[in-house]
Amino acid sequence: MEAVAPSVAGAPAIRCAGHERDYPSFLDRAARIATGLQDAGVEPGDRIAVVLRNEPAHLEITAGAALLGASAVPVNWHFRHDDLRHVLTDSGSKVVFAHTDLLDAVTAVLPDGVRIVEAAVPAGVAAACGFSAPPPSGAHPLLDRWLEGYAPLGQAAGERPPTVIYSSGTTGRPKGVLREPVSPGRLEEGVRLFLEHFAVGPGGRTLIPAPLYHASPSQHAVLALAAGLDITLMPRFDAEEFLRLIAQHRIEQVQVVPTMFVRLLRLPKDIRERYDLSSLTSVVHAAAPCPPHIKHAMIDWLGPVLREYYGGSETGAVTWCDSAEWLAHPGTVGRATGTCGVAVLGPDGKPLPAGATGDIYLKPGDGWPRFTYLGDPDRRAAMEAPGLPGYVTIGDIGHLDAEGYLHLSDRRNDMVISGGVNIYPAEIEGCLLALDGIRDVAVFGIPDEEFGEVLAAHLETEPGVLLSAEAVRAHVRERLAGYKVPRAVVFEELLPRDESGKLFKRRLRDPYWAGHDGAI
Structure with a gap:
C-alpha cells in the first residue's frame, strides 16, 4: 500500500480541487452574500438560482440565501435551452449565480428582470472537469468583488427554507420540490439524525463526490455544514482521485451512488491497493438500486462500513440498513426508522402481505418538512396513498419481507x-x-x-x-x-x-x- 501524505490536521474547512476555505471565512462570505441578495430585492420566501459546479462558492451562496430566508435552487449545470429555461422560469428565481463558462447558456434563456452574478471558475475545478478556466466576461458583477461591497447581514432569518431541488428530467419536464422552512429546533434534530445515520461525529471528515444539484449531496452538504464537518468536494467523480482524497484527508464518511461502486471496482487491483482507506467508518449509498454482486464486492473490499438508505427529494431518507442487515436480507434497502413508515399497496389501495409486490408508499419522519411541487399542486395530491394519511409514493415498486425490510423491484415508469x-x-x-x-x-x-x-x-x-x-x-x-x-x-x-x-x-x-x- 502506497502511503499518501495526509493533509495537515487543523480546524474543519471546506475544500475543493486545491482551494480551501475555513469556516470563519465561509460564514463571513455567506453573510455578505445575504446582504447583497437583500440589496438586489430578494426577500424571505423568494428563490435564487445557482448554476455552478461543485466548489465552496456553491455552498456559500446556498447558505447566504438561507440566512435571508430565501431558497437556493441548485440547477443542473448541464441543462441547456428548454430545460434551463423551464427551471429559471418555473422557480421564479430573482437572481442567478453562474460560472463564467455557463453564462451564454443562462443569458440565452434568462427571464426578464432577473439579475446575474458571475462566478469565476476556479482553475482546479476547471482542470478537474477537463477545460481551461475562461477569464471573467466583464458583463456582470463578479461574485468575489460583489460580496466585498456588502457588510455581513445583521439579522438572520429565524427559519431557514431548504433548497428547491429539480428532478433531472429523465422522464419528463423537471419539477421543483418546494419544502417548508425549517425551525432551529428541527434543524438541530436533523443534524443529530444525520450524524447518527451517517456514523460520523461532530468535526468529522466527509467527502462529497456527487453534484450538488442533486437532492442527496445537497442535503448532505447542508447538514454537514450545520454539523461543522470538515468537507471535501469533488468537482467531478474520478475513481482513483476519489481514493486519493480519502487517503490524503483521512476521510471518515462518504456518500455515493452505485455507479461509483462499479467504477471503483473496475480500477486495477494495484491501484485499489495503493491507497490507505482505513479511515473510512461509513460509506453511505442511495439514489439507485445496487446490484447485489457489486455490494458484496464493496463489503469484501472495505469491510462492513456500507450503509444504505431509501427515500426521495420529497421524503428524505425513510429506510436504512447497515452492512450486517443487508447481508442478512440481501438486496434490501432497509426498513423504516424512527417515525418514518413504509407501506406496499396493491391496485385496490390496500396493504399487501409480506413478499407481495406492489406500489411503495413512504411516510417521512415527523421532523421532515412538508412539501409540494412548484406550480403543480395536483401532482402533489396524486402522490397521496388512499386511506393512509401522510404516505406518498415516489413511483417505485417493491415488497416488504417478513421482518419489514423493503426490497425494490423497479420504477413504475x-x-x-x-x-x-x-x-x-x-x-x-x-x-x-x-x-x-x-x-x-x-x-x-x-x-x-x-x-x-x-x-x-x-x-x-x-x-x-x-x-x-x-x-x-x-x-x-x-x-x-x-x-x-x-x-x-x-x-x-x-x-x-x-x-x-x-x-x-x-x-x-x-x-x-x-x-x-x-x-x-
Missing part, C-alpha cells in the same frame, strides 16, 4: 408489460453487469406487435471488448426466465448518464416509440 407479464428491468441490468466486459447497461421496453412490449438492452463495453448480441442473450437466458431475455441488443460507445450516475433512459427509449401512442 420503467416496468415493462410484455404479453401481460410484469418485467422489472433493474433485475436484468444487474444480471448483465455481472457479465465480463460490460461497463454499463440500460434495459427498457420497446413496442412489439404481438406482445405489446419486448425488452431492449443497450450496452457499453470495456475498451477492446468484443461481445455478440447472442452472447449477451445467452448470459441472461442461463440465469433468468426466458421472457426476461432482451429481444434487441445494441452496443453503445457511451450510455447517457449525468455526473451522479443517473441514467437518461428516455433518450434511448424515445426513438423506439416515435409514432406510437403507447399501444400497439
Whole structure:
C-alpha cells in the first residue's frame, strides 16, 4: 500500500480541487452574500438560482440565501435551452449565480428582470472537469468583488427554507420540490439524525463526490455544514482521485451512488491497493438500486462500513440498513426508522402481505418538512396513498419481507408489460453487469406487435471488448426466465448518464416509440 501524505490536521474547512476555505471565512462570505441578495430585492420566501459546479462558492451562496430566508435552487449545470429555461422560469428565481463558462447558456434563456452574478471558475475545478478556466466576461458583477461591497447581514432569518431541488428530467419536464422552512429546533434534530445515520461525529471528515444539484449531496452538504464537518468536494467523480482524497484527508464518511461502486471496482487491483482507506467508518449509498454482486464486492473490499438508505427529494431518507442487515436480507434497502413508515399497496389501495409486490408508499419522519411541487399542486395530491394519511409514493415498486425490510423491484415508469407479464428491468441490468466486459447497461421496453412490449438492452463495453448480441442473450437466458431475455441488443460507445450516475433512459427509449401512442 502506497502511503499518501495526509493533509495537515487543523480546524474543519471546506475544500475543493486545491482551494480551501475555513469556516470563519465561509460564514463571513455567506453573510455578505445575504446582504447583497437583500440589496438586489430578494426577500424571505423568494428563490435564487445557482448554476455552478461543485466548489465552496456553491455552498456559500446556498447558505447566504438561507440566512435571508430565501431558497437556493441548485440547477443542473448541464441543462441547456428548454430545460434551463423551464427551471429559471418555473422557480421564479430573482437572481442567478453562474460560472463564467455557463453564462451564454443562462443569458440565452434568462427571464426578464432577473439579475446575474458571475462566478469565476476556479482553475482546479476547471482542470478537474477537463477545460481551461475562461477569464471573467466583464458583463456582470463578479461574485468575489460583489460580496466585498456588502457588510455581513445583521439579522438572520429565524427559519431557514431548504433548497428547491429539480428532478433531472429523465422522464419528463423537471419539477421543483418546494419544502417548508425549517425551525432551529428541527434543524438541530436533523443534524443529530444525520450524524447518527451517517456514523460520523461532530468535526468529522466527509467527502462529497456527487453534484450538488442533486437532492442527496445537497442535503448532505447542508447538514454537514450545520454539523461543522470538515468537507471535501469533488468537482467531478474520478475513481482513483476519489481514493486519493480519502487517503490524503483521512476521510471518515462518504456518500455515493452505485455507479461509483462499479467504477471503483473496475480500477486495477494495484491501484485499489495503493491507497490507505482505513479511515473510512461509513460509506453511505442511495439514489439507485445496487446490484447485489457489486455490494458484496464493496463489503469484501472495505469491510462492513456500507450503509444504505431509501427515500426521495420529497421524503428524505425513510429506510436504512447497515452492512450486517443487508447481508442478512440481501438486496434490501432497509426498513423504516424512527417515525418514518413504509407501506406496499396493491391496485385496490390496500396493504399487501409480506413478499407481495406492489406500489411503495413512504411516510417521512415527523421532523421532515412538508412539501409540494412548484406550480403543480395536483401532482402533489396524486402522490397521496388512499386511506393512509401522510404516505406518498415516489413511483417505485417493491415488497416488504417478513421482518419489514423493503426490497425494490423497479420504477413504475420503467416496468415493462410484455404479453401481460410484469418485467422489472433493474433485475436484468444487474444480471448483465455481472457479465465480463460490460461497463454499463440500460434495459427498457420497446413496442412489439404481438406482445405489446419486448425488452431492449443497450450496452457499453470495456475498451477492446468484443461481445455478440447472442452472447449477451445467452448470459441472461442461463440465469433468468426466458421472457426476461432482451429481444434487441445494441452496443453503445457511451450510455447517457449525468455526473451522479443517473441514467437518461428516455433518450434511448424515445426513438423506439416515435409514432406510437403507447399501444400497439
